Amino acid sequence: NSTPAISNNAIKDRVTLIVDETPFVVDLKLLTNHQNTLLGRMFSNKNFEIKPNVRGEYDIGRGTCLTSSVFRIILDYYKYGAIKCPPTVSVVE
Numbered sequence: 001n002s003t004p005a006i007s008n009n010a011i012k013d014r015v016t017l018i019v020d021e022t023p024f025v026v027d028l029k030l031l032t033n034h035q036n037t038l039l040g041r042m043f044s045n046k047n048f049e050i051k052p053n054v055r056g057e058y059d060i061g062r063g064t065c066l067t068s069s070v071f072r073i074i075l076d077y078y079k080y081g082a083i084k085c086p087p088t089v090s091v092v093e
Contacts, residue, residue: 015043018053019061022068030078039078067093 015031017024034040042050042060052058061071069089077083085091 016055016057017071018057018059019066019071020068022071023057024068024071024075026075030075034078037078039074 013028014025015028017026028043031037031039031042032044035044039060042048042058050058060066061068070093073083073085073089
């Protein structure tokens with residue numbers, strides 16, 4: 001078997017967020033390092049009520065106008081500290 005084993009800790013250190021029916025596998029530290037943001041509070045605050053679906057994923061975009069392309073930009077902000085809006089996404093969006 002040439003497939004590398006994934007430790008349980010590696011699985012626990014990541015979370016799958018669903019936005020616009022698109023899954024994003026995100027390192028929890030990326031979110032919890034930004035505790036002054038909504039996503040940071042969602043995954044670092046025990047008082048924040050968020051429940052995964054039956055597959056253990058968090059559908060955070062349901063009922064919103066958030067698209068997967070805009071969410072990708074948001075994740076880039078978490079990673080790099082700057083918002084870079086590509087020409088395919090309007091600034092208003």
